[in-house]
Amino acid sequence: MIHTDVLIVGGGPAGLAAAITASRYGKDVILMERDPHLGGQLIKQTHMFFGSEKQRASVRGFDIAKEMFDKLDTISNIRIFKKTTVTAMYDDGVVTASNKDGYIKLKPKVVIIATGAYEKSLAFPGNTLPGVYGAGAVQTLMNMQGIKPGQSVVMVGAGNIGLIVSYQLLQAGVDVKAIVDAAPSIGGYAVHAAKVRRMGVPIHTRYTVKKAHGEKVLTGATIWALDERWQPVEGTEIDLECDIMCVSVGLSPLSELLWQRGCEMVHIGELGGYVPRTDLHHETNIPGVFVAGDVGGIEEASSAMVEGYLTGLYVNKRLGVEDPEMTELIEDYHKQLMELRSGPVGDKIRAGLDRAKL
Ligand SMILES: Cc1cc2nc3c(=O)[nH]c(=O)nc-3n(C[C@H](O)[C@H](O)[C@H](O)COP(=O)(O)OP(=O)(O)OC[C@H]3O[C@@H](n4cnc5c(N)ncnc54)[C@H](O)[C@@H]3O)c2cc1C
Numbered sequence: 001m002i003h004t005d006v007l008i009v010g011g012g013p014a015g016l017a018a019a020i021t022a023s024r025y026g027k028d029v030i031l032m033e034r035d036p037h038l039g040g041q042l043i044k045q046t047h048m049f050f051g052s053e054k055q056r057a058s059v060r061g062f063d064i065a066k067e068m069f070d071k072l073d074t075i076s077n078i079r080i081f082k083k084t085t086v087t088a089m090y091d092d093g094v095v096t097a098s099n100k101d102g103y104i105k106l107k108p109k110v111v112i113i114a115t116g117a118y119e120k121s122l123a124f125p126g127n128t129l130p131g132v133y134g135a136g137a138v139q140t141l142m143n144m145q146g147i148k149p150g151q152s153v154v155m156v157g158a159g160n161i162g163l164i165v166s167y168q169l170l171q172a173g174v175d176v177k178a179i180v181d182a183a184p185s186i187g188g189y190a191v192h193a194a195k196v197r198r199m200g201v202p203i204h205t206r207y208t209v210k211k212a213h214g215e216k217v218l219t220g221a222t223i224w225a226l227d228e229r230w231q232p233v234e235g236t237e238i239d240l241e242c243d244i245m246c247v248s249v250g251l252s253p254l255s256e257l258l259w260q261r262g263c264e265m266v267h268i269g270e271l272g273g274y275v276p277r278t279d280l281h282h283e284t285n286i287p288g289v290f291v292a293g294d295v296g297g298i299e300e301a302s303s304a305m306v307e308g309y310l311t312g313l314y315v316n317k318r319l320g321v322e323d324p325e326m327t328e329l330i331e332d333y334h335k336q337l338m339e340l341r342s343g344p345v346g347d348k349i350r351a352g353l354d355r356a357k358l
Helices: 013-022 040-044 059-072 133-146 160-171 190-198 256-261 302-318 324-340 345-353
Strands: 002-009 027-030 076-081 085-089 097-100 100-114 117-119 131-132 152-156 175-181 201-204 207-213 221-225 240-241 244-247 251-252 265-268 273-275 290-292
Touching: 002 013, 013 040, 013 059, 013 100, 013 131, 013 133, 013 302, 040 059, 040 133, 059 175, 059 302, 059 345, 085 256, 100 302, 131 133, 133 160, 133 244, 152 207, 160 175, 160 190, 160 244, 190 201, 221 244, 244 265, 265 345, 290 302, 302 324
Parallel strands: 002 027, 002 100, 027 076, 100 290, 131 244, 152 175, 152 244, 175 201
Antiparallel strands: 085 097, 097 100, 117 251, 207 221, 221 240, 265 273
16 A cells, blocks of 8 residues: 555646645655656647746647656656556545556545546547547647648537647648537637638538548548527538548546545536536545546646646645745635636636535
8 A cells, every 4th residue: 555645646737737736845746647648638739828927828838748847857755657547536545546567555645636638529420430530639649649640621619629729730731621610609719710710711600510421431521500409401511521520529527536436526517517516725525635627627728737736735735734935826826817717718617616616
C-alpha cells in the first residue's frame, strides 16, 4: 500500500497545475496519468491562447504544457506515474490503479480528480466507417504525430473546437468542404468563424448529417437542413465528397470515478452533462475528494489550469496548512476565474456552476 498526502488523477492542464500548487508547502504528491505522456488535451493545441498574461495569453497550448513540465521537473515532492490508470475508489479511502507492472493500492489523504472529458458522438448511417473521426483524434494525428488525416473533410460542429480544428486542417493543406452545425447560430467565437470563412469555408447552420457514404472507407457525406423543430427538411440535401468527417459536437465530463465513489452528481446542460456537486473549495460531498478542470464542468484549458492551481491550494488548506501567502494566491486565482468566466459564454458557465454548488 502506498501512502501519500495527495493523489491527483489525470495529468492534463488541471492535474498538472494542481500538482504544482499541492506540492508547494511540502506535502507528498502523486500524479497518475493513463497516457504515456502528460499534458492531456493541452499538448495538441497549436494555437495561441486568449485570456491575460497570467493565463499565458499569446502562448501556444503545447508551449504552455512544456512550461508546466519544466516546472514539475524542479519539484522533488511529486511522484509521477505515467501509463497508469486509476481504476477504482473505495469507501475506506483506498484507491486502486493499474499499469504494466500490475495492480497498485494507494491510501491518499485527499484525492483530486482531474480526468477531463470525453467527446460526444453523433448517430447517423455510416458513422462507423473508417474516415469518421472525433476532433480529438484528428488533433492527435495532425498536431502530435504530424500525420495529415486525409485530403478533404466535412466538419460537424461549429463550436470553438470545430472551428479551431477546421483552421488547423486548412493549415495542414486539407480541403475543408463545409462546417455543419444543427444549431441556428455558430457556437464558437466569431473570431474563429471569421478566420475559416475568410479562407472560403462555408458554415451551414441548422444543418446536420443525413448519411456518410462509402463501402469500406468514407467517400462522401450528405447533409440536410433542419426546421425550427429540429426535423430534417426533405429536398435540402447537399452531397459533399470527402475522405474525412470530423465530429465535434461537444464534450462530457469523464466522471466514472466520482460516480463510483458515491459523489452527489447533477445534470447541468451548460456544463456538458453530469457534474459533481462541489463546495467553494472544489470539494465534493465526500470529504477529501476534490475535482478540477473539465470533469467538474466543460470549459477551456485556461480555466482548467486556474482551477487546478486553486484546488492544489485548497487541498493544502484541507490538510491543515495555514499561510498568508496562500490566502493571497487563492484570492488571485478566484479573480482570474471570474475574468475568464465573463461574457455571454461565461454567464452560462457561472449559472451552471452555481446550480452545482453544494
Ligand atoms: C478535441 C479537443 C480540442 C480542444 N481544443 C481546445 C482548444 O483549442 N482551446 C482550449 O482552450 N481548449 C480546448 N479544448 C478544451 C481543453 O482542452 C480542455 O478544457 C482542457 O484540456 C481540460 O483540462 P483537464 O485537465 O480538465 O482535462 P484533459 O486535458 O482532458 O486531461 C485529463 C487527463 O486525465 C487523464 N485520465 C483520465 N482518466 C484517467 C484515469 N482513470 N487514470 C489516469 N489518468 C486519467 C487523461 O488521459 C488526460 O490526460 C479541447 C478539448 C478537446 C477534447
